[in-house]
Amino acid sequence: MFGYPAAFVGGNMFMGLHQENLILRLPEQQRSEFLSIKGASVFEPMPGRPLREYVMVPEAMLPDSSALRVWAGRSLEYAASLPSKKARSAAKKVKAPARKSARRRA
Numbered sequence: 001m002f003g004y005p006a007a008f009v010g011g012n013m014f015m016g017l018h019q020e021n022l023i024l025r026l027p028e029q030q031r032s033e034f035l036s037i038k039g040a041s042v043f044e045p046m047p048g049r050p051l052r053e054y055v056m057v058p059e060a061m062l063p064d065s066s067a068l069r070v071w072a073g074r075s076l077e078y079a080a081s082l083p084s085k086k087a088r089s090a091a092k093k094v095k096a097p098a099r100k101s102a103r104r105r106a
Contacts, residue, residue, distance in 0.1 A: 002045055007076075011085030014075040018045060022057040022068075024075040031055055034071065 006016030014025050023043045026034055031053065034040050039058025044050045061067055 009076060009080045010082065011087065012079040012082045014079030015072055018043070018056075022062065023054050024057060024071055025053045025079055026055060026071075026075055027053070027078045030074055030078070037061065 002018055004017040004019070006013050008014065012025075016023055021043075024034070034055050035042070037058060039060055041056050041058075042050045043054035043056050057068070057071070061071075
């Protein structure tokens with residue numbers, strides 16, 4: 001996502017990296033709980049453009065592998081509960097350029 005590594009289940013992203021931040025996807029109730037942790041915040045890849053279900057893991061939590069494992073597991077569980085997305089084709093179809101009309105305009 002945004003050119004950074006991300007983890008998916010059933011075509012749904014559940015965690016990833018953005019710049020130097022670890023982000024997780026959580027359902028509303030767990031997101032509220034997570035945001036009560038000091039330093040946690042809503043993920044905004046661009047100022048004023050938050051991604052509704054994503055949170056940024058506070059830097060202070062990164063060394064705590066047991067806490068990360070719990071929250072990453074919750075994120076995985078949530079994304080796995082969402083409807084699966086169809087896999088995208090690796091090659092994008094290139095649209096042919098529009099042809100100019102054979103008629104000449106006066």
